[in-house]
Amino acid sequence: MTKRVVTVGLFLAVFLSIAFPALAGEKKERPPVDVRELLLGHLEDSYHWHFFDIGEKKIALPLPVLVHSKERGWFAFLSSRLEEEGGYKGFTLSTEGKTKGKVVETDSTGKVVRPFDISITKNVVALFFSCFLLMFIVLSLSRWYKKREHAGELDAVPGGIKGALEMFIMSIHDGVIKSCVGKDYQRYSPYLLTLFFFIILNNVLGLIPIFPAGANLTGNIAVTMGLALCTMVAINLFGNKEYWKEILWPDVPIFMKAPIPIMQVIEFFGIFTKPMALMIRLFANIFAGHIIILALTSLVFLTVAMGPILNASMSVVAVLFSALMLVLELLVAYIQAYVFTMLSAIFIGLSRQEPHKKKEHKLKTENI
């Protein structure tokens, strides 16, 4: 099947180049495609939701900008105002430096500073959308259960999509949460389930290139940092005595902890490295997946300059490969949500461990 598609594509390319030789010559000189700009533009956050261009005109949805200026207080305006000459009320889009692409303010002394910025950006819109979607899905499912329970049909089993969802939820609930957290898993299962389904939903939505999906949410470090912070709180806030003892007075030879607290420092860093690893892993995986798909897609535009034959054949190859990558990314979407949830569950489980029974253990090894 794919073979036939490739040959048809190649034939089409050859035919076009023979039939319309003028087309190649007549082509307007365009500036070379800036791939780096193209990739990052798609992956970074922005103040408007850009759909496509018609000629020189950008078709985009302007989004509200919410900034707090130290001197002048709160401002709220649509992002389309920033495109105006000289910006809006002293706020402009920065074009260079560390703040590139962000809203900056020129204060009374003429200095360019970054205001406190909680604008509803593209990612925030996608975040709200995915939250509402998840809420809708889960609440409608739970309403089904409540209705059945209320009606006394205790053994009701949902069918169709609801049944599939139940299976999916329970596979995470039983396979990951119950087995990794251990004893009082019921206390953590709402958080871990929310975490898993939030991540997988956003991972999948990130792969769909049509509004309102398509924002690179889980491939944004602020989002993964938010998730990792929640996990960090869940680990440390409810850690038991044994957990803190392992950090402050671990079971190691005395010289490793007494005069110079080597182990304590290492364990203390462990508090931060665990969620940090979670944050980087999810971000990097999703980000890399998006980069690969976008890079393959931009092959189509890069090869325009190399003539129609090469361009057409490369386009076919690029589209095929990016379709393949999308399938792979679907797998990655599940795996990364699974890994994030599983590791969170394991860390939570470790923070609630029972004290080791050392003597029994020793006896056992002696017997063996």
Next chain:
Amino acid sequence: MDLMIPDSGLLFWMLLAFGILFVILARFGWPAITGMVERRNERIDKALADAAAARQLLATLKLQEEKILQQSREEQEKLLEQSRALRVQLIEEAKEAAEKEGQLLLDKTREQLRLEKEEALQEIRLQVASLSIEIAEKLLRGQLEPEAKQRDLIDRLVDETLKPRA
């Protein structure tokens, strides 16, 4: 490039939105689903255990039934045996009793026979006596005759008396 620097605004919205999402789902979403499914699973487990117990019970009942059946069969066998023995014994007893009765009857008959015989003898004796007296009378009548003649007479008389009876 600020890819690795988390944006504070997005982080703020993220924590807020995720927090609200978590609170709502933890309050109204997940517990209803997982709770009901877990309760259902528990019920299924219990039902399965019950079924296993019932099967076990059924098996033991069947075993008991078999045992009872076996026992009753043995009982029946024993009863049959007993009744057979009883019958044999009864027959034996009846036979014995009949024999005894027969013997008794025989004895009685014999006794009666003896008695009758004795009676007959008595009668004979009486008749003999009366005959003797008759003969003696006749003898007395013929006293004057010779001895040989007397003896002849006696023989004749005895023959006379005995003949009609023989």
